[in-house]
Amino acid sequence: MKQFLGFLRKEFLHIFRDPRTMIIIFGIPVVQLMLFGKVISTDIQNAKIAILDQSHDNTTREISSKLLSSGYFVLGQELLPGDNVEDVFRQGKVKMIVTFGPEFEHNLERDGKADVQLLADASDPNTARILTNYASGIINDYVKKEKLQNIQLPDQINVEVRMLYNEGLKSVYMFVPGIMAMILMLISAMMTSISISKEKEMGTMEVLLASPLKPIQIVLGKVTPYLLLSFINALTIILLGVFVFGVPIKGSFLLLMGEAFLFILMALSLGILISTVAPNQMVAMFISLLGLMLPTILLSGFIFPIQNMPLPLRIVSNILPPRWFIVIIRNIMLKGTGIQYIWKETMVLIFMAFTFIALSIKNFKIRLE
Amino acid sequence: MNEKVIEVHNLVKKFGSFVANDHLNFDVYKGEIFGFLGANGAGKTTAMKILCGLSSPTSGEVKVAGFDIYKETEKVKRNIGYMSQKFSLYEDLTIAENIRFFSGIYGISPKDRKAKQEILLKNLDIESAKDSLVGSLPLGWKQKLAFSVAIFHDPKIVFLDEPTGGVDPITRRKFWDLIYEASDRGITVFVTTHYMDEAEYCNRVSIMNEGRIEALDTTENLKKQYVAKNMDEVFLKIARNTE
Numbered sequence: 001m002k003q004f005l006g007f008l009r010k011e012f013l014h015i016f017r018d019p020r021t022m023i024i025i026f027g028i029p030v031v032q033l034m035l036f037g038k039v040i041s042t043d044i045q046n047a048k049i050a051i052l053d054q055s056h057d058n059t060t061r062e063i064s065s066k067l068l069s070s071g072y073f074v075l076g077q078e079l080l081p082g083d084n085v086e087d088v089f090r091q092g093k094v095k096m097i098v099t100f101g102p103e104f105e106h107n108l109e110r111d112g113k114a115d116v117q118l119l120a121d122a123s124d125p126n127t128a129r130i131l132t133n134y135a136s137g138i139i140n141d142y143v144k145k146e147k148l149q150n151i152q153l154p155d156q157i158n159v160e161v162r163m164l165y166n167e168g169l170k171s172v173y174m175f176v177p178g179i180m181a182m183i184l185m186l187i188s189a190m191m192t193s194i195s196i197s198k199e200k201e202m203g204t205m206e207v208l209l210a211s212p213l214k215p216i217q218i219v220l221g222k223v224t225p226y227l228l229l230s231f232i233n234a235l236t237i238i239l240l241g242v243f244v245f246g247v248p249i250k251g252s253f254l255l256l257m258g259e260a261f262l263f264i265l266m267a268l269s270l271g272i273l274i275s276t277v278a279p280n281q282m283v284a285m286f287i288s289l290l291g292l293m294l295p296t297i298l299l300s301g302f303i304f305p306i307q308n309m310p311l312p313l314r315i316v317s318n319i320l321p322p323r324w325f326i327v328i329i330r331n332i333m334l335k336g337t338g339i340q341y342i343w344k345e346t347m348v349l350i351f352m353a354f355t356f357i358a359l360s361i362k363n364f365k366i367r368l369e
Numbered sequence: 370m371n372e373k374v375i376e377v378h379n380l381v382k383k384f385g386s387f388v389a390n391d392h393l394n395f396d397v398y399k400g401e402i403f404g405f406l407g408a409n410g411a412g413k414t415t416a417m418k419i420l421c422g423l424s425s426p427t428s429g430e431v432k433v434a435g436f437d438i439y440k441e442t443e444k445v446k447r448n449i450g451y452m453s454q455k456f457s458l459y460e461d462l463t464i465a466e467n468i469r470f471f472s473g474i475y476g477i478s479p480k481d482r483k484a485k486q487e488i489l490l491k492n493l494d495i496e497s498a499k500d501s502l503v504g505s506l507p508l509g510w511k512q513k514l515a516f517s518v519a520i521f522h523d524p525k526i527v528f529l530d531e532p533t534g535g536v537d538p539i540t541r542r543k544f545w546d547l548i549y550e551a552s553d554r555g556i557t558v559f560v561t562t563h564y565m566d567e568a569e570y571c572n573r574v575s576i577m578n579e580g581r582i583e584a585l586d587t588t589e590n591l592k593k594q595y596v597a598k599n600m601d602e603v604f605l606k607i608a609r610n611t612e
Contacts, residue, residue: 203455
């Protein structure tokens with residue numbers, strides 16, 4: 001028994017003296033809990049909406065203020081009758097448009113009913129569904145309360161809900177862009193980083209560097225196979241999405257593939273960067289999985305809406321390349337936007353690619369010293 | 370034996386404030402088997418990496434195969450061979466595939482490659498294993514193969530970084546037979562090792578300690594100088610002197 005206790009004591013000493021183990025035992029559960037608690041919340045706060053009020057009477061104003069003071073919505077834009085609804089959604093400024101028809105109150109008093117239209121951007125069907133539900137709930141709530149107080153106000157306000165871009169609220173529309181981002185990151189970034197790290201670990205990298213091969217040839221040689229494979233994969237995913245799941249490509253196919261190519265380049269340069277800091281394959285894989293895969297799945301807007309997340313997580317989300325790529329893909333495929341609406345996101349990806357390449361070169365030079 | 374293939378003059382290599390190589394001066398002649406000895410951490414590997422063009426000196430003049438290491442690094446690399454501590458061949462490629470890859474890098478034509486491959490396989494007596502994965506070969510075979518591939522393109526100098534680690538003395542002896550053959554063909558062999566008995570196989574050796582060369586001569590002369598029976602004793606005496 002004494003021997004066992006001695007052994008047990010040694011084991012505890014190992015654990016407490018190793019910072020990495022301590023992080024895993026205490027740090028990770030806390031992080032996980034905070035992350036999942038905050039990220040997987042289906043509650044929506046401060047979603048940007050636009051209101052098109054063609055009446056501007058007391059009732060419409062009261063309903064509007066009820067909506068905006070609920071905590072669920074903020075006014076992203078006040079719309080005028082001439083405004084192009086498609087443009088507003090394409091710009092991505094609002095997630096839902098609430099429209100009150102003309103002579104709203106008048107219709108209500110005279111005919112006993114009036115119509116409200118909720119137009120939601122359903123390229124993210126989960127959010128759209130929640131937003132329309134909330135809004136409908138608030139409006140109906142208003143009717144009930146008013147009915148109790150003021151017997152003159154008749155029955156119903158019809159709420160007409162329309163889901164734009166994804167009438168069927170098919171979640172596959174949401175997933176396909178996210179899956180594409182994830183797989184391209186996996187193949188391009190992770191596999192590239194593992195391949196180069198493996199060469200370092202095996203000792204063959206030194207032999208290559210001592211040979212007449214120029215470093216640029218080595219890097220290109222490592223990267224090109226994954227470039228080709230990733231591109232084929234991107235194509236396959238899109239084709240499967242279109243022909244098996246019926247995901248539309250409303251925008252330009254060429255633009256779509258162009259953006260995919262850009263994303264692959266960015267992911268490859270990230271893979272190279274990881275390989276310059278990872279001494280062996282295991283570390284490269286670890287960094288790729290924990291640093292890329294997990295955040296991509298949780299924080300990139302792939303599954304869980306970004307605007308639900310607390311500010312710190314939203315900031316983190318902004319430095320994740322997939323977050324921008326998903327916006328681009330969703331826009332092209334589901335909303336049919338051209339480059340003029342997604343140039344900002346495209347610039348971000350280009351900037352990231354350049355940064356990774358510059359950092360990789362810097363790291364490489366330092367090692368040569 | 371008179372042509373200098375390596376010329377090192379006041380080579381200094383610093384990492385921050387740590388001086389890994391402190392004003393090294395030595396020359397290596399064509400066809401020599403030159404042993405670069407020293408304890409771990411003495412600075413051997415650092416110096417050898419500089420000679421192979423894998424890292425840059427902090428200061429000093431270095432010429433390898435007649436080319437300046439600063440300005441003509443590419444030419445240096447074409448004329449040297451390198452065998453790393455971890456053997457240098459790809460385990461998941463066959464012998465033939467490995468040879469094909471390295472031939473391509475060093476610009477050997479397919480015709481020449483096939484001819485030389487025949488000779489190599491016959492020499493090592495592994496014709497039957499031509500299409501076997503290198504990973505499936507015993508350690509001793511891998512080492513000999515790695516060496517043969519390192520000199521496949523007939524370089525002027527071949528650099529060996531602790532080539533016989535982890536192998537029994539008999540296998541090591543057989544490996545050195547290959548080194549002798551190469552030397553006979555006029556290839557200069559620059560080998561680092563911490564096995565002192567291997568020092569006996571070299572023509573000349575240098576012994577490094579804490580970044581400096583403490584001794585540089587033939588093994589015969591060193592044994593006389595330090596009144597030692599073998600290189601092991603020479604090394605111990607030198608190490609004790611500098612304590």
